[in-house]
Amino acid sequence: MAVFLTKESKVLVQGMTGAEGMKHTRRMLAAGTDVVGGVNPRKAGRTVDFDDRAVPVFGSVRAGMDATGADVTVVFVPPAFSKAAVMEAADAGIGLTVVITEGIPVHDSVAFHAYATRHGTRVIGPNCPGLITPGQSNAGIIPADIAKPGRIGLVSKSGTLTYQLMYELRDIGFSTCVGIGGDPVVGTTHIDCLAAFEADPDTELIVLIGEIGGDAEERAADYVKESVSKPVVAYIAGFTAPEGRTMGHAGAIVSGSSGTAQAKKAALEAVGVRVGSTPTETAELVLERLSGSPARPARRACELARARCELPRPDAARVT
Amino acid sequence: MDLYEYQARELFEEYGILVPRAEVADSAKEARACAERLGGRVVVKAQVKTGGRGKAGGVKLAADPAAAELTARQILGMDIKGHTVGAVMLAQPVEIDSEFYVSYVLDRTRGRFVAIASAEGGMDIEEVAAARPEAVVRVPIDPFEGVPRTKAVEIAAAAGLPDAAADTLAALWNVLIREDALLVEVNPLVRTARGEILALDGKVTLDDNARFRQTRWGAQDDTRDQEGGELEAAAAAKGLNYVKLDGEVGVIGNGAGLVMSTLDVVAGCGARPANFLDIGGGASAQIMADGLSVILSDPSVTAVFVNVFGGITACDAVADGIVRALESVRLTKPLVVRLDGNNAARGRAILDGRAHPLVEQATTMDGAARRAAELAHAA
Incomplete structure (x- = not known):
C-alpha cells in the first residue's frame, strides 16, 4: 500500500518530448514507473525509445487513457501552456495530475484548480517535485535512489528538503513522499496528505515539512489534533526570512505578521507535534519516535497503527 | 512586483476608475511645475513601496506651488522604513464625504481570489477586521464567472457601499485579471462632497510569473526604490x-x-x-x-x-x-x-x-x- 501512487499506476507524461520531459521520463522508467505514453498533439502516433522501452506518443490525454488505461499524468509543459494541459487532463477524467512546471501565473493555477476540483481530478503541484512510492513508482523528478521502501509518509512544500529528509531516513524508508509544491495555490495540501497517510496501513509515522507563507501548516496542526492518530514530526523552514520578501518559492513570503515560521512551529507544537530545529534534528526525532521512546503518546499511536496493519485486510480475506 | 501608487493610479484610470488628477516628479523644481499645472493647491505624496507613509511625514498638503516645491524638497530623499523616497506624486486635493475600502486578494486556503469590502475605509483593513469583523465583507470569486455587474452590486450592497462603488468593483476585477495582479486594493475609495466615487490611494502587486505574457511590464520596472x-x-x-x-x-x-x-x-x-x-x-x-x-x-x-x-x-x-x-x-x-x-x-x-x-x-x-x-x- 501507499498513497496516491502504486506500482499499478499507469502514467502519462504531458510534455514528454521536451528536454525535461525526456530526461525525467527516462528516470521514471528506470525507477520502475509504468510510463504508458506521452502526450503531444504535434507528435501523435510516434514512439520514443527510452533504452529498452518504446513509449507511444498520443495526441491528447483522452486518447492516451483510451489506449492504455492511464490513471496518472505528469505535466512538464511550459508555464504558458500548463493551464490548458491540466484542464485537458481534467476533461479526460484522469484521477491524478502531477504538475511539475514552475513559474505558472497564479490566475492560471486558480483556474485549473477550480476546474479540476469540479471534474474530480486530484492535482498535485504546481511547482513541485511530484511524488514517489519507493520501490513501486515515481511520478515526477524526485531522485528514486535516495531511500528504500519503508514506513514513513512524507509531505513537503520543498523538493530539496524532501530529498534531505529522505536521505537522513533512508534506512528506515518511506511509504510515499509527496512534494506538494511551493506556490501560493496548490492542488493537494498538507491536510490531504495527512488524511491519506492516516488511512494508509503501511504508513506508521508522518513527516510534515513546511515553510513560511500562508497558513497551511497551522491548518494542518488543527487537522492533526482532530483526525490524526499516527505520530507526526515536523520541520519548518524560514525562521530568518525577512518580512515581505519572496524566498525562492513564489508562495514563500511573510506578509506583515502572517505566514511566519514561528507561528507555524507554535501551532504544531500546541497539538503535540515535535518540530525539529534542523533537518538532521528532525530525522533524530523521527528515529526517537519509531524506537518507542521517550514520547509515550506517540508509541501508543505506533502500536495502534501496527495493530491495524496486522488485521486481515479486506482484499486479503477475499483471496483466502 | 509591487507597483508605486502613481503606477497603480495610472492603471486604475486606464480601466475607467475615477482618480484625482495627479502628476509625478523626482525633483522639487519639477514638483513646483506640476503643482502649477494642477491648480496650485496639491497633496504631496512620497512614492515608496511600503505602508505608513502618512505617519512617517511622507504625505503633506501644500497650499501653492512654492509650498509644493518646499514640501517636495523635504520628502525627496527621506527614509521611510528603509525605503528612500525617489519620487513624489502631486495630486489635486479632494473634499471627502466618506471613505470605503475595496480589494481583491488571493485566499491561499480556498485557492481563489476574494473580494474584500468595507464601509470603514482609510484605516488598516486588518485592524478593522480584528476590531469589528462584521464591518468587513469577504466574497470568494469563481474564476470562471469573475465579477460581472450583478456580482459587483451584490458585494457593494453586502458591505454597505454606495451603488456607484459597484462600478469600481467591476473595473477593479478587470485590472486584477488583465494585468495578472496578485493584489489590487483601493484604500480609501471615497465619496466626494460632490457625490463622485474616487480611488484616492491604491496598491497593486503584479505576478512575476506572468511576465512572459505581460509585455508592457518593462515600463513598470521603476527601480528608484529597489530593495536590497x-x-x-x-x-x-x-x-x-x-x-x-x-x-x-x-x-x-x-x-x-x-x-x-x-x-x-x-x-x-x-x-x-x-x-x-x-x-x-x-x-x-x-x-x-x-x-x-x-x-x-x-x-x-x-x-x-x-x-x-x-x-x-x-x-x-x-x-x-x-x-x-x-x-x-x-x-x-x-x-x-x-x-x-x-x-x-x-x-x-x-x-x-x-x-x-x-x-x-x-x-x-x-x-x-x-x-x-x-x-x-x-x-
Whole structure:
C-alpha cells in the first residue's frame, strides 16, 4: 500500500518530448514507473525509445487513457501552456495530475484548480517535485535512489528538503513522499496528505515539512489534533526570512505578521507535534519516535497503527 | 512586483476608475511645475513601496506651488522604513464625504481570489477586521464567472457601499485579471462632497510569473526604490535568485527550501546569514561562479557556506562546478562546503584534490554551519 501512487499506476507524461520531459521520463522508467505514453498533439502516433522501452506518443490525454488505461499524468509543459494541459487532463477524467512546471501565473493555477476540483481530478503541484512510492513508482523528478521502501509518509512544500529528509531516513524508508509544491495555490495540501497517510496501513509515522507563507501548516496542526492518530514530526523552514520578501518559492513570503515560521512551529507544537530545529534534528526525532521512546503518546499511536496493519485486510480475506 | 501608487493610479484610470488628477516628479523644481499645472493647491505624496507613509511625514498638503516645491524638497530623499523616497506624486486635493475600502486578494486556503469590502475605509483593513469583523465583507470569486455587474452590486450592497462603488468593483476585477495582479486594493475609495466615487490611494502587486505574457511590464520596472540595493541588482542581472540579508555568512544552496533551512541553521549557530541564494538543480560552474562573485562582493560577508544536496545533479558534478568556478573567481574569504546525497564521496574527493587553502569541507549540514559561523566570527 501507499498513497496516491502504486506500482499499478499507469502514467502519462504531458510534455514528454521536451528536454525535461525526456530526461525525467527516462528516470521514471528506470525507477520502475509504468510510463504508458506521452502526450503531444504535434507528435501523435510516434514512439520514443527510452533504452529498452518504446513509449507511444498520443495526441491528447483522452486518447492516451483510451489506449492504455492511464490513471496518472505528469505535466512538464511550459508555464504558458500548463493551464490548458491540466484542464485537458481534467476533461479526460484522469484521477491524478502531477504538475511539475514552475513559474505558472497564479490566475492560471486558480483556474485549473477550480476546474479540476469540479471534474474530480486530484492535482498535485504546481511547482513541485511530484511524488514517489519507493520501490513501486515515481511520478515526477524526485531522485528514486535516495531511500528504500519503508514506513514513513512524507509531505513537503520543498523538493530539496524532501530529498534531505529522505536521505537522513533512508534506512528506515518511506511509504510515499509527496512534494506538494511551493506556490501560493496548490492542488493537494498538507491536510490531504495527512488524511491519506492516516488511512494508509503501511504508513506508521508522518513527516510534515513546511515553510513560511500562508497558513497551511497551522491548518494542518488543527487537522492533526482532530483526525490524526499516527505520530507526526515536523520541520519548518524560514525562521530568518525577512518580512515581505519572496524566498525562492513564489508562495514563500511573510506578509506583515502572517505566514511566519514561528507561528507555524507554535501551532504544531500546541497539538503535540515535535518540530525539529534542523533537518538532521528532525530525522533524530523521527528515529526517537519509531524506537518507542521517550514520547509515550506517540508509541501508543505506533502500536495502534501496527495493530491495524496486522488485521486481515479486506482484499486479503477475499483471496483466502 | 509591487507597483508605486502613481503606477497603480495610472492603471486604475486606464480601466475607467475615477482618480484625482495627479502628476509625478523626482525633483522639487519639477514638483513646483506640476503643482502649477494642477491648480496650485496639491497633496504631496512620497512614492515608496511600503505602508505608513502618512505617519512617517511622507504625505503633506501644500497650499501653492512654492509650498509644493518646499514640501517636495523635504520628502525627496527621506527614509521611510528603509525605503528612500525617489519620487513624489502631486495630486489635486479632494473634499471627502466618506471613505470605503475595496480589494481583491488571493485566499491561499480556498485557492481563489476574494473580494474584500468595507464601509470603514482609510484605516488598516486588518485592524478593522480584528476590531469589528462584521464591518468587513469577504466574497470568494469563481474564476470562471469573475465579477460581472450583478456580482459587483451584490458585494457593494453586502458591505454597505454606495451603488456607484459597484462600478469600481467591476473595473477593479478587470485590472486584477488583465494585468495578472496578485493584489489590487483601493484604500480609501471615497465619496466626494460632490457625490463622485474616487480611488484616492491604491496598491497593486503584479505576478512575476506572468511576465512572459505581460509585455508592457518593462515600463513598470521603476527601480528608484529597489530593495536590497546594488547587490540584488547585480544578482538579478545574472539571473540569480538572491535576497540580501543583514549578516556575515554568505549562503549558496540548491533548492528554495534547503536554502531557507540553511539560513536558519546558520542563525542557530549564533551567526547571521548574509543572503539567500538558490542556484537551483543545475549547479553549473557558471552559476556557481556568478553566485560566488556576488557574495564575495558583499563587504559584510566574512565566510561563505555552500550547502548542496546532490539529487538530480550528483555531488561530483557540483564539485566540478565549484572547482571550475574557483578558476574564474578569486576566493578572498573562507569557504565551507557541505556535499551530501548522490555521489557525495566522489564530490568530496574532487574538492580534496583541488586542495584550495581557503576551502574546507564538512560532512553534515549542521557541522558545516557551525564551522562557517566560527570562521565568520574569527575574521
